[in-house]
Amino acid sequence: MQLVTNSAVMKNVSDLIDRVAGTDANVLVIGESGTGKDLVAQAIHDRSHRRDRPLTKIDCASLPEDLxxxxxxxxxxxxxxxxSESKPGRFETANGGSLVLDEIAxxxxxxxxxLLRxxxxxxxxxxxxxxxxxxxxRIIALANVDLKEAVRAxxxxxxxxYRLNVVTVALPRLVERTEDIPSLADQFAKHFSSRGGHNGIRISGDALKSLEEYEYPGNVRELRNxxxxxxxxxxxxxxxxxxxPEYLxxxxxxxxxxxxxxxxxxxxxxYIREVLEFTRGNKTRSAEILGISRKNLYEKMRRYEIGQLRSRKADEQL
Ligand SMILES: Nc1ncnc2c1ncn2[C@@H]1O[C@H](COP(=O)(O)OP(=O)(O)OP(=O)(O)O)[C@@H](O)[C@H]1O
Ligand SMILES: [Mg+2]
Structure with a gap:
């Protein structure tokens, strides 16, 4: 997956990744869930002189202390x-490369x-x-925004x-960088359509507009889903x-x-689309609810190019 960096903030993030990639400094990547921390860790590794050595990751939150x-x-x-056997740990297998400590908190x-030692x-x-x-x-630690809070507490x-945080890469929420949405959506559409065998799917103008206006509490991962x-x-x-999805x-x-x-x-x-969906495409009921004539409803549907309902119903029946 390519790191999309259309927005000014993400361009800065990319520049920072380039700068830090040339050093051996430990990096702390901070961002809400789904903002792309894993992808950034990968980019730091891939752009560094360590790229031919392993990138190893361990999830710090899911394992009990001993393990x-x-x-x-x-x-x-x-x-x-x-x-019953000796076994090398991640520090050893990552030697010469990068070690990602996910959910460092x-x-x-x-x-x-x-770890400090x-x-x-x-x-x-x-x-x-x-x-x-x-x-x-090189250690790349990932954390959500609460880490500072944990330090304070x-x-x-x-x-x-401070040892981990020699350089901080802060990833903004997706809603703070809507300029990235078209390219991200495009990349995901290509990715999933090629997996399904058909290629070159596009996103219509009104669909894109809705995508750009949504807040994405789940950030880039939610857009991907x-x-x-x-x-x-x-x-x-x-x-x-x-x-x-309907909520969008x-x-x-x-x-x-x-x-x-x-x-x-x-x-x-x-709203006409919503009512048509509510009545599962029943024009008479829809016109009643909307308080207009059937003829008027057809006119408006033509004007607003509302016609995709049939394919949706066909999908539901599959
Ligand atoms: N800038 C980006 N360009 C392209 N894809 C992105 C970008 N940011 C995130 N993604 C994609 O979004 C998804 C979520 O990203 P990622 O797993 O890196 O998030 P995360 O911050 O590690 O989330 P969590 O805290 O939940 O682990 C991934 O599929 C990733 O490839
Ligand atoms: Mg992650």
Whole structure:
């Protein structure tokens, strides 16, 4: 997946990645869930001189303390019950490359102290081992915005925080960089359509407009999921408004948009679509609800190019 950097903020992020990639500095990547922290970690590694060495990742929040330490540092045979063989940890397998510590805030206090020592001295011992092993890895720690809060609350050591945070890459929420939405949506559409065997799917103008106006609490990942669904439900080679989830194109959403107020015609078009969907395409009922004649409804549907409902119904029947 290509890192999309159309917006000014993401251009800055990309420049910063270039600058930091040429150094061995540890990097802290901060951003809400789904903002692209993993992708940025990958980009830092790929643009660095370490690119031919391994990029290894460990999730600090999902593993219990013992397991986390044995994964990270490795162990010698007999170090604990069940350690029937010696095993190298992630620090060793990442040697010469980069080690991604995902959800760094999840590291326990005692593991934090051990981690700090490796970062400061670049040596460690396997669990149950006496021999010191020296390593050369660049650490890329990932965290959501609460890490500073954890430091303030003393749940996360500040000395470790400063060691990890030599450079900070802060990823803004997607709603703060709407300029990235068209390219992101396009990239995801291409990705998912080529996987499904057909190529070159495009996104219609009104669908794109709705995509640009949504807030994305789940950030880029949410946009990706929306496009994946849309590609599956699209008929032919275009993603239209009707292929987007209902919450994205409702009249209520348009009215509540913080970024732009819709025209009456836009609202009318969206609301007619909603009513048609509510009645599952029944024109007589829809005209009744809207308080207009059937003839008038047909006219408006033509004017607003509302016609995709049939394909949607066909999809539902599949
Ligand atoms: N700038 C971008 N350009 C292209 N794809 C992106 C971009 N940012 C994020 N993505 C895509 O969005 C999805 C979510 O990104 P990623 O997994 O890196 O998020 P994250 O910040 O690590 O989230 P979490 O905190 O939940 O782990 C991925 O599929 C990723 O490829
Ligand atoms: Mg992630």
């Amino acid at each position: 986390f330490e044995s994964e990270l540092f490795g162990y010698e045979k007999g170090a604990f019950t069940g350690a 999840g590291v326990s206090q005692s593991s934090q102290a051990k 490796v970062i400061e001295e670049r040596i460690f011992e396997r669990l149950g081992g006496k021999q010191s092993i020296s390593i050369d890895v 003393r749940a996360f050591r500040d000395d470790l925080y 929306i496009i994946e669904q849309a590609v599956m439900s699209a008929y032919g080679d275009t993603i239209g408004l009707s292929n987007l 194109r409702s009249a209520a959403r348009l009215i509540q948009s913080k970024q732009r107020k819709p025209s009456l015609a836009e609202l009318e078009a969206v």
